[in-house]
Amino acid sequence: MPATDFIELSLDHCIKCTICTAACPVSAVTDLFPGPKYVGPQAQRFRRDGEAPPDDTVDYCSGCRVCNEVCPTGVKIMEINTRAKARIVESRGVPLRSWLLGYQYLIGRLACGPLAGVANLFANLRWVRVLAEHLTGIAREAPLPSFSGYSFRSWARRHRDPHAAGATGRPKVVYFHGCATNYYEPRVGEAAVAVLEHNGFEVIIPEQGCCGLPLLSNGIFSHGRHHHQYNVAQLYSYAAQGIPIVGTSTSCTLTLKEEAPELLAMHDEQTRVVAEHTYDIFEFLRLLHERGRLNTRFRRIKRRLPYHAPCQQRAHRIGRPALDILELVPGLTMVESEAACCGLAGSYGYKVEKYRIAMDVGAELFDFIRASGSDLAVCDSEICRWQIDHGSEVYSVHPIELLREAYGLAPGA
Amino acid sequence: MRDTIVIGAGLAGLMGALALAEAGRRPLVLATGHGATHWSSGTIDVWGQAASGGPRAAVAAVIAGDPDHPYARTGVAGLEAACARFRQVMQAAAYPFVGDLHSDLMIPTALGAFRRAALVPRTMSAGALQAGDRVLIAGFRQLRDFYPPLMAQNLRSQGIAAHGVYLELPPVNRNLDFTTRSLAQCFDDGAFRAHVGAQLARLRGDASHIGLPAVLGMRHPLDVIAELERHSGGQVFEIATLPPSVPGMRIASILERAIVAAGGRIQIGSAVLRGVADGDRLTTVISEAAAREQQHRAVRCLLASGGIAGGGVRTDQTGAVWETALGLPLAAPASRRAWFASRSLDPRGHAIFRTGVLSDDRLRPLDQRGVVVYRNVTIAGGALAGADTIRERSRSGVALATGWAAGSRLAAIEA
Numbered sequence: 001m002p003a004t005d006f007i008e009l010s011l012d013h014c015i016k017c018t019i020c021t022a023a024c025p026v027s028a029v030t031d032l033f034p035g036p037k038y039v040g041p042q043a044q045r046f047r048r049d050g051e052a053p054p055d056d057t058v059d060y061c062s063g064c065r066v067c068n069e070v071c072p073t074g075v076k077i078m079e080i081n082t083r084a085k086a087r088i089v090e091s092r093g094v095p096l097r098s099w100l101l102g103y104q105y106l107i108g109r110l111a112c113g114p115l116a117g118v119a120n121l122f123a124n125l126r127w128v129r130v131l132a133e134h135l136t137g138i139a140r141e142a143p144l145p146s147f148s149g150y151s152f153r154s155w156a157r158r159h160r161d162p163h164a165a166g167a168t169g170r171p172k173v174v175y176f177h178g179c180a181t182n183y184y185e186p187r188v189g190e191a192a193v194a195v196l197e198h199n200g201f202e203v204i205i206p207e208q209g210c211c212g213l214p215l216l217s218n219g220i221f222s223h224g225r226h227h228h229q230y231n232v233a234q235l236y237s238y239a240a241q242g243i244p245i246v247g248t249s250t251s252c253t254l255t256l257k258e259e260a261p262e263l264l265a266m267h268d269e270q271t272r273v274v275a276e277h278t279y280d281i282f283e284f285l286r287l288l289h290e291r292g293r294l295n296t297r298f299r300r301i302k303r304r305l306p307y308h309a310p311c312q313q314r315a316h317r318i319g320r321p322a323l324d325i326l327e328l329v330p331g332l333t334m335v336e337s338e339a340a341c342c343g344l345a346g347s348y349g350y351k352v353e354k355y356r357i358a359m360d361v362g363a364e365l366f367d368f369i370r371a372s373g374s375d376l377a378v379c380d381s382e383i384c385r386w387q388i389d390h391g392s393e394v395y396s397v398h399p400i401e402l403l404r405e406a407y408g409l410a411p412g413a
Numbered sequence: 414m415r416d417t418i419v420i421g422a423g424l425a426g427l428m429g430a431l432a433l434a435e436a437g438r439r440p441l442v443l444a445t446g447h448g449a450t451h452w453s454s455g456t457i458d459v460w461g462q463a464a465s466g467g468p469r470a471a472v473a474a475v476i477a478g479d480p481d482h483p484y485a486r487t488g489v490a491g492l493e494a495a496c497a498r499f500r501q502v503m504q505a506a507a508y509p510f511v512g513d514l515h516s517d518l519m520i521p522t523a524l525g526a527f528r529r530a531a532l533v534p535r536t537m538s539a540g541a542l543q544a545g546d547r548v549l550i551a552g553f554r555q556l557r558d559f560y561p562p563l564m565a566q567n568l569r570s571q572g573i574a575a576h577g578v579y580l581e582l583p584p585v586n587r588n589l590d591f592t593t594r595s596l597a598q599c600f601d602d603g604a605f606r607a608h609v610g611a612q613l614a615r616l617r618g619d620a621s622h623i624g625l626p627a628v629l630g631m632r633h634p635l636d637v638i639a640e641l642e643r644h645s646g647g648q649v650f651e652i653a654t655l656p657p658s659v660p661g662m663r664i665a666s667i668l669e670r671a672i673v674a675a676g677g678r679i680q681i682g683s684a685v686l687r688g689v690a691d692g693d694r695l696t697t698v699i700s701e702a703a704a705r706e707q708q709h710r711a712v713r714c715l716l717a718s719g720g721i722a723g724g725g726v727r728t729d730q731t732g733a734v735w736e737t738a739l740g741l742p743l744a745a746p747a748s749r750r751a752w753f754a755s756r757s758l759d760p761r762g763h764a765i766f767r768t769g770v771l772s773d774d775r776l777r778p779l780d781q782r783g784v785v786v787y788r789n790v791t792i793a794g795g796a797l798a799g800a801d802t803i804r805e806r807s808r809s810g811v812a813l814a815t816g817w818a819a820g821s822r823l824a825a826i827e828a
Contacts, residue, residue: 019447022594022657031589038590069682072446072724257704275704290414290710317702319441319680324414336673 007262011080013073014041020067020077025340026060029360033060036067039084040077047084053091058084060354062345062361063217064311082217082263089219097137098218101347105210108147108183113154116147123147139355143344143390145184145382152177152186156205159190161197173201174238176256176278178249179210180382187411188382191404192248192281198407199288199295204243206234211255216263217346228260228271236270239277246284248400250313250380251346253280257316280313281400282321282380289325298406302331306372307399308365308388310381311341322380322399329406335372339365342379344387359391366392378402415441415678416712416828418698420685420738421725423448424809425794425816426717427668428495431502432820433715434675440820441709442677443700445684448665449723449795449808454653455627455660457496457532457813459514461806468531468810469493469514481799483811486776487818489514492810495817496532503534506667507635511538521624523559523652525550525567525575531810534660536634539622539650544572549620549647551613554579555591558655559626578616583608596628597659600637610644617647627651627660634663683707685718685738688787695739695787712828713789715819716741716770716778717812720795722803726768728752734768736796739787741770742780744798762801769798776819789826791819 014037021027021035033039039058046054058081067077089098100107111119122128129140163170173196181189196203212227235245235256247253256278261271279287288294309320326334342362343349349358369377369392377396379385385396404411419430422444433440464471472492476485484492493514500510510532512518517529520540533540542548548568550561561577568575583605587595599605613623623641629651630637641649653660669679686706689697698709718725718738728734732749736742745768746752752765769792771779776791793815795802802808 017452018592018657019451021592022451022662023447028595028598031587034590035592070447071682072448072451074445074684254703278704286414314682315703317680317683317700318707319683320678323678338670 005265007076007079007083010074010076011041011044014075015073017072019070019072023066023070023340025064025066025343025361026062026357030060030357032357033057036061036077036081040067040080041075044080044084047087053084053088056088059088060357061085062341062343062348062358064341064345065315066311066340069314076262079262082219086219086221094218094220095137097351098220100136100138101350102215102218102220102223104214104347105179105183108179111147112151112183113149116149120146133352137352138350139352142350142355143386145180145386148184148186150186152182152189153205155186155190156193159193161202163197163200164202170200170202172204172243173284174204174206174235174243174245176208176235176245176247176249176252177205178247178252180249185382188248188398188400190411191398191400192246194404194409195285195400195407196246198409199285199293204238206238208234211252212260213251213255214347216255216259217348221264224260225264225266228255228264228266231256232270232274235274239273243277244284245274245278246281247278248281248380248398249382250280250310250316251383253278254312254315280316280318280321280380282325283316283318286321286324289328294325295407296328298329299408300331301329301402301406303376304333304335304372305374305376305378305402306337306369307334307378308337308339308342308369308384310379310384311345313380322378326399326402329403332402332406334378337365337368339368341365342384342387342391344383346383349387358387362387362391369394414710415439416710417441417823418443418709418711418714419717419820420444420698420715421448421717421719421723421794421796422665422679422681423717423719423723423794423812424450424453424664425812425819426715427665427672428499428813428816429715429717429793429820429823430672430677431498431668431675432817433824434672434677436821436824437676438713438824440672440677440715442672442679442681443683443685443698443709444681445724446681449719450661450665451658452656453658453661453809454530455534455658455664456520456530456537456653457499457510457809458529458806459492459531459810461529463529467514467516479799483797483800483815484807486772486774486797487814491818492814495814498817499813500532502671503664503667506670507633508663508667509535511535521564521568521652523564523626523654525564525571527571528806534651534663536627536629536638536651536660537653539648540624540652542568542573542622545574546622547574547620548576548622548624549613549617550575550577550624550652551580551616552626553582553591553596555582556593556596556626556628556654564624564652576618576620580609580612593626593628593654593657593659594631594662596626597631600628600630601632606637606640607644610641613641613645613647617645620647623647623649624652625649626654627658628654631659631663688714688739690787693785693788695790711789713823713826714739714787715791715793715823716796717793717816717819718796720769721766723795725796728765734765736770739790741778741786743768744771762804766801766803767799769800770796771798775822776815789823791823793819
C-alpha cells in the first residue's frame, strides 16, 4: 500500500459511532447487509493479501456512498467496500452477469438505431425476461431503459450549431455524454448542447468510451482501468488546454473526477488533469452564474416539481447545483426529496437477489414523488430516473431538459 | 447564490442556521458529516450542578463568576430566547419538550443514575421518577449496551421499586443485528407495537411507570408511547441509549427540515478546508469535493464545527493544536505537558478540553491580543473557548444558546 493511499488510511479515523449504519438505506431494509461499519472499516482489518475474504456480505453494499456522506470523521467506507468486492471477484472469477452489466454499453451499441423498435419489443417480452433471469440472474422486473431509434452521436454529427455562423473565438467546452445518453436518452444530450450553445459555447464532442463505472462497481477493476485510460487519452488534450469537460450523467462525471482515479490508485498527471477539468453540467452552469456569465433570461414556468438528488450526484460534494440554477427560473418551485437513495444504485437493483432490496430502498422516494401529485419528477441520474419511472410510475427528466424549456429552446432544435 | 455559510451540522450549527434562515439569509450549512446530535442524549442540559433557582440561576452565577464563559456571551436572556424558539420548532413537529429554566428534571441514565436536564422530550419526561415510584425497566437482548436488570438494581439502591426485564423480540423479518435505528424502525410497525404492548401489560405487575430504551419510533414517538400506554396501562418513558441516538437524530432532522423550509440548504459530506480573507473580512469558504475544492463566497459565516470531541479542533503528537475549518487562533494550553491534569478524574478537568476560539461579546473571533479576526464571522458551540462543557454538563445548553445567538447576530451583518 503506498503511503498516499487515503482510502486505506482513512479507516483508522473510524470511531465506531455507527452513524453510517444508522443512515445506510440498504441495511435499513435487509439483514443481508449488516451495515457499512461492519463490512467497511471493521472487516477491512481482516482483509489481507493472500488470505480468503472474511465474509461475502460486502457484495450487498449498493455503493450509494450515503455512509461517506454522513461519516463525521471522513472514512471512505464505500471505496473500502468496492475494493473488497473486487478482491472477491479476483479470487473467484467474474460471473457472466457481471460481464453483462459491466459491458451493457455493447448491447446498447447493437440495439440502438433502426433496430431499436424490435429490440425494445423483444427485451420487454415476459418470456425473454424470465429466460434471461434464469440464464443470467438479471431480475425480470428491473427497469430496462428503451433503446433509442438513433444514437446521440449520430444526432451530433447532423447537428448544426445555430450560433456558429460568423461567431469567432467562442469559448469551448467538451461534452461527455456517457452511454445512457448515447444509446437510450439522446434527448438529454440534445438539451445539454442546446443550453451550452445558448450560453455562447462551442460544444466539442470527442470520441469517448464508457466511463467504466459499471465494471468498477462489479469488481472488474482491470477492465475498468482500460476504460478509464482510454477516456483520459481522449480527453487529456482538451483538459490540458483548460477546456472544461462537462457531463450530464452524474455517475460518469464522478468516475472521471474521482471514482476511477481513487479506486484504481491512478495518480498520474494526465488522469489528475482530466479529473480536475471535469464538471457536472449544473456545477459548470453555477460557476458561470457566479461569474455573471450565465444567460438568465428565463421564461416563466409555473410548476412545483419533486426533485431527487441522486447519490452519485451527492458524492460529488458540490451541494445542489441543479436546484441553485433552477431557482432562478421564475415561477418554478423545486421540492427536494429526503430519500437517501432510489435503490437501483447503478447495476445493483438489476440483480435478481437484490431487486426487492432496491425497491424497498426506493420506497421512500417513490412515496415522496407520488405524494407530490406531480406528473413529472426531476433527477440528474439516468439510472435513478428509470427507477423512479418504474417505482412511482411518474415520468422523470434530467434538470437540463427543464432548463432548456426555461430558455424557450424547442426540443430537436 | 448563497453567501451565508454555516460550518457544522450539530445543535449549534443547526440552531444558528435556523436563525439565519428565518432572517431571510438563505444559509448554506457545510459539514463533514452528521453532527454531535447523533451522539447525544437528545435532552437540553444547561448546567450539571444543582442551584437554588434552577438552571437559570446557575447560569446567572456562572456568568457573574466567569466573564469568559460562553454563557456570558448570550446572557440568560439569550439562553431563554434560544430555548423558547427550540421548543416552538420541536412542538410544531409534534415532538414537544417539557421543562423550563426554573428547575431541572432528574431523569435516569441507562445505568440508573439520575442526571439533571433542563428540557427533555416528552417521550422522556415520565422518567422523572420519585422515591416510592414503582417502575418496570424493559429492553431487548438484541440491543447491546442496555441492561434492564442492572439499571433496575441501581434504581432500587436509590429507593425506587424497580424491576428489570428483557422483552421477547416480536416477530420481525430481521434477525441479524440490531441498532437503535433498526429497532426504532420496528416500532413504526403496528403489529410490533401491539406485541410489545401485550408483553408490557403482562410484565407490568404493580409498576406505575415503564422505562424503555429511546427507540420508540423515528418520526411519531408520541403515538408509539400512547399506544404502548393503552396496551400496558403504565406511563411509558424513553431512556437515552448509547449512540447512535434516536432522540438526537429526531432533533437533527426536525431542525434540518425547518431550515430547508425557511430557505436554507444542508450540504453534508463537505468538510470545510479553509477560508480566504481580505483584511478583517472573510470572503471565501473552501470545502472538500471530488477532484476539486468547492469555493463559496461568504458575506457572513458562522463557525460551529465543534471542539476537540466534535472534530473542530485537532491536535497532534507535537502538541500543536489548531482549528480545522478557518484556521482561527485558539486559546489552548501552551504545551502538550499542560494538556492534562495529573489525575484523570481531577474535578477541575483537563485544560485541553477548554480549548477553543476566544470571542468578543458579539461572538466574533478574537486573536491573542483581543483583536477581532473577522468582523463577518461568529462562533458557536464547542468551537468556543472557555468551557469544558462535557464536565459542566452544559454541552447542549451552550450549543443551543450560542448557536441561536451567533446566528441571530450574524444575520444583522450586511454585505
